[in-house]
Amino acid sequence: MLDLYKQQTKCLVALDSIIFGFDGEELKLLLVKRGVQTDRDTWSLMGGWLKPNESLDQAADRILFELTNLTGVFLEQLGAFGDPLRDPVERTVAVAYYALVNVKDYETKISDTYHAKWFSMHDLPELLFDHAQMIKMAIERLRYKAAFHPIGFELMPETFTIPQIQNLYEAIYGSNFDKRNFSRKILSTGLLIKLKEKQKGFSKKGAFLYKLDTEKYQTHSDSFLNFVPNPDGML
Amino acid sequence: MLDLYKQQTKCLVALDSIIFGFDGEELKLLLVKRGVQTDRDTWSLMGGWLKPNESLDQAADRILFELTNLTGVFLEQLGAFGDPLRDPVERTVAVAYYALVNVKDYETKISDTYHAKWFSMHDLPELLFDHAQMIKMAIERLRYKAAFHPIGFELMPETFTIPQIQNLYEAIYGSNFDKRNFSRKILSTGLLIKLKEKQKGFSKKGAFLYKLDTEKYQTHSDSFLNFVPNPDGML
DNA sequence: GCAAAAGTGTTGGAACTACACCCATGT
DNA sequence: ACATGGGTGTAGTTCCAACACTTTTGC
Numbered sequence: 001m002l003d004l005y006k007q008q009t010k011c012l013v014a015l016d017s018i019i020f021g022f023d024g025e026e027l028k029l030l031l032v033k034r035g036v037q038t039d040r041d042t043w044s045l046m047g048g049w050l051k052p053n054e055s056l057d058q059a060a061d062r063i064l065f066e067l068t069n070l071t072g073v074f075l076e077q078l079g080a081f082g083d084p085l086r087d088p089v090e091r092t093v094a095v096a097y098y099a100l101v102n103v104k105d106y107e108t109k110i111s112d113t114y115h116a117k118w119f120s121m122h123d124l125p126e127l128l129f130d131h132a133q134m135i136k137m138a139i140e141r142l143r144y145k146a147a148f149h150p151i152g153f154e155l156m157p158e159t160f161t162i163p164q165i166q167n168l169y170e171a172i173y174g175s176n177f178d179k180r181n182f183s184r185k186i187l188s189t190g191l192l193i194k195l196k197e198k199q200k201g202f203s204k205k206g207a208f209l210y211k212l213d214t215e216k217y218q219t220h221s222d223s224f225l226n227f228v229p230n231p232d233g234m235l
Numbered sequence: 236m237l238d239l240y241k242q243q244t245k246c247l248v249a250l251d252s253i254i255f256g257f258d259g260e261e262l263k264l265l266l267v268k269r270g271v272q273t274d275r276d277t278w279s280l281m282g283g284w285l286k287p288n289e290s291l292d293q294a295a296d297r298i299l300f301e302l303t304n305l306t307g308v309f310l311e312q313l314g315a316f317g318d319p320l321r322d323p324v325e326r327t328v329a330v331a332y333y334a335l336v337n338v339k340d341y342e343t344k345i346s347d348t349y350h351a352k353w354f355s356m357h358d359l360p361e362l363l364f365d366h367a368q369m370i371k372m373a374i375e376r377l378r379y380k381a382a383f384h385p386i387g388f389e390l391m392p393e394t395f396t397i398p399q400i401q402n403l404y405e406a407i408y409g410s411n412f413d414k415r416n417f418s419r420k421i422l423s424t425g426l427l428i429k430l431k432e433k434q435k436g437f438s439k440k441g442a443f444l445y446k447l448d449t450e451k452y453q454t455h456s457d458s459f460l461n462f463v464p465n466p467d468g469m470l
Numbered sequence: 471g472c473a474a475a476a477g478t479g480t481t482g483g484a485a486c487t488a489c490a491c492c493c494a495t496g497t
Numbered sequence: 498a499c500a501t502g503g504g505t506g507t508a509g510t511t512c513c514a515a516c517a518c519t520t521t522t523g524c
């Protein structure tokens with residue numbers, strides 16, 4: 001039996017994370033300058049190698065933690081990328097993950113080891129290997145998933161306002177929604193708890209702050225709702 | 236630079252395919268008796284090893300072809316599975332794909348090399364490694380995707396009747412739909428062309444045959460429709 | 471003539487889109 | 498007082514789920 005295993009080619013297995021963030025205005029991606037000597041001046045996704053005794057999920061968690069010092073982050077597998085020429089140095093299969101973090105959490109915990117920087121989705125640099133393709137697929141997946149699952153909250157800080165969430169969804173879908181319809185829809189999920197305080201400073205009137213009803217969120221996180229307003233039949 | 240590559244552990248990369256079929260009655264899975272000596276009596280998904288110069292998609296295509304002699308089959312990546320203990324023989328990362336074939340096409344082309352057999356989804360045998368988990372994920376993905384994309388037709392023969400498609404969707408979702416609502420919905424996609432002939436033999440009256448409007452299907456295959464009736468809010 | 475499956479229409483309710491005005495406050 | 502963004506309500510429409518009877522034909 002071992003023969004059949006032995007004669008097979010082996011590959012390096014890399015993990016690459018598409019890290020989405022939201023600063024209240026724009027959807028952003030966290031990219032790093034590659035530590036490896038080739039392409040020193042190329043930006044790339046945060047990545048690393050699979051270690052002998054860890055699962056793919058564990059490896060992705062570990063690598064995300066190395067960069068951001070964050071745990072418990074939304075991190076989901078996007079898929080495997082294995083074009084034989086994707087990494088010119090050596091045959092490598094990459095398993096891509098996408099993560100949703102809120103920029104505030106991140107800023108306090110940033111690791112300096114990797115020269116990391118947030119990029120606007122609309123202004124991405126040249127990227128290593130097939131990372132641009134991974135990002136394209138990640139944004140499609142995010143759009144797909146966020147249309148029916150309340151994962152948008154993963155990108156928000158502890159407390160937030162309705163207009164902020166709307167900004168997020170508008171950034172994700174690259175279009176504008178009617179604020180009356182949007183707030184009705186997002187509140188109808190029953191996932192938001194209105195707080196007494198208002199967010200001051202940004203607008204003159206101030207917007208009420210909300211927090212996520214984490215209990216309901218856990219329960220309903222695999223429910224199937226319709227979050228995205230659909231003017232003239234997009235989607 | 237090469238140092239950083241060299242010191243990393245390498246893995247075997249396997250491909251495993253969840254092959255769905257539909258015989259007009261039930262949703263089925265095509266499983267094989269494993270050729271490798273261990274677990275000779277265990278059924279498993281059709282699988283194979285990644286070769287040096289092929290991409291993951293190509294490898295999955297090749298392996299599916301080895302078993303079924305079919306090309307042009309719907310075949311989509313499900314994800315990568317990399318638990319360090321998933322394969323007790325050696326550290327292996329598996330990339331799973333799911334395929335949708337119609338049983339008629341397959342029957343004529345079956346390869347005898349692999350002792351393959353169709354199993355009802357409700358009556359699966361013990362399975363190798365983490366294959367049961369892959370199957371679970373595949374059925375979830377199929378349900379998810381079939382709810383909004385017309386991929387159900389991939390499981391149908393050239394011509395088919397409305398009651399047959401309904402049987403398929405009922406098999407996929409494990410529930411029964413109202414036939415009036417279902418036929419209205421499926422016809423409203425505009426993807427079906429009604430033929431003159433009726434299917435005879437099964438029912439006394441006979442049901443009209445339809446075929447897929449392949450042109451519209453290509454165009455709309457990434458469109459986002461709502462296929463599944465939703466009695467008391469399932470999904 | 472009856473059993474078995476195919477085929478078809480209507481209605482009430484829910485959900486969605488479109489749309490416009492008043493409110494609170496910092497300047 | 499005015500500019501800026503926050504907050505809310507309604508009406509017309511569409512879409513969907515629920516539901517029952519007629520048709521065809523092989524036996």
